[in-house]
Amino acid sequence: MKKILLSAAALALLAGAASAETVRLGTEGAYPPYNYIDDNGEVAGFERVLGDELCKRAELECTWVTNDWDSIIPNLLSGNYDTIIAGMSITDERKEKVDFSQNYTPPSxxxxxxxxxxxxxxxxxxxxxxxxxxxxxxxxxxxxxxxxxxxxxxxxxxxxxxxxxxxxxxxxxxxxxxxxxxxxxxxxxxLGGGIGMAFRKSDPELRAKFDAAIQSMKDDGSLNALIKEWLEDSPTF
The missing domain is CATH 3.40.190.10 (Periplasmic binding protein-like II)
Structure with missing residues (x-):
């Protein structure tokens, strides 16, 4: 009986660990071609493809959440999602509230x-x-x-x-x-310093995982390929 209880406890811990790795990606869903809602009601666009690939490389289970732009940072800080990937330019003013990943598009x-x-x-x-x-x-x-x-x-x-x-x-x-x-x-x-993902300042480990994933896409050329596919005349890395 004790073994059964221990096994159940172990499974619960594993399930908790798995759920802890589920990351909620916050986006606007109204800024094509970066992000928009398709005919099936799903998040689509450059950042949907990019975000899914980054999660795969970081070995994270991810879900998508949409939020109006004017409250997108406050709702990140209040915990409604774990990161913002929504065409957000890196600026000094925003850095006072959130931490950014490295840019995934150059300044454009x-x-x-x-x-x-x-x-x-x-x-x-x-x-x-x-x-x-x-x-x-x-x-x-x-x-x-x-x-x-x-x-x-x-x-x-x-x-x-x-x-x-x-x-x-x-x-x-x-x-x-x-x-x-x-x-x-x-x-x-x-304008701006390129576009990056925004994180709560209390989540440096999560930011580091996405930073590494972005860098891997820069290194193998797949990020430039994605930029050329979705953003037409935008500069590449």
Whole structure:
């Protein structure tokens, strides 16, 4: 009887250890091609493919959780998921709240898009997604900033005439411009230090596992291949 009880206890410990290795990946699900929700209601995009591969290399069981962008860091800190992989640029301001992995994309361009040429992006009304490096940049230029909770609404503000232009990651604007809805205006704007995964400062071991997995993808060239497949003209490592 004691042996049976011991075996049951051992199995419980093993199950607990296994569940402890289940990592919840938090993303927005509304920022294509980085992350979006497909027709089956599943998280898809560059970061879905990347995140699944990183979990495989780190030997972690992972699940995906979606969260609105404006509360994505607070909900990481409150424990609703274990890491953020959501097109989040590495900035000094964000480093005060979270720790970042090494970047899994190099610094890339942001861009303005509008309905027509000749828009005054420095003195006009510019839309951007709230709590982004693009929104902060608009304020610095002196333009009037209109903030929106997601990328789609910031684009809609331009097409409806509410804003003169939108500033966003150029990769994200590419499909919109390709459809002929908007056109690029002005010069590209280099912002941020590349995109990385965000972690609670109390989880250095988890961050180290993903850091190692990202580095392995850089080393074997698979990360560059993924960037070329999903992010078109973005720089590679």
């Amino acid at each position: 361009a942001s861009a303005y898009a509008a309905m027509s040429e000749g828009v005054d992006v420095d003195g006009g009304i510019v839309a951007a997604q709230a709590s982004t490096i693009q929104a902060a940049h608009v304020v610095e230029t002196g333009a009037t900033l209109l903030e929106f909770p997601n990328f789609e609404d910031s684009v809609a503000a331009v097409t409806s005439g509410e804003a003169d232009a939108v500033l966003a990651d150029k990769d994200t604007l590419m499909p919109v411009v390709g459809e002929g809805t908007l056109m690029f205006v002005g010069e590209d704007v280099p």
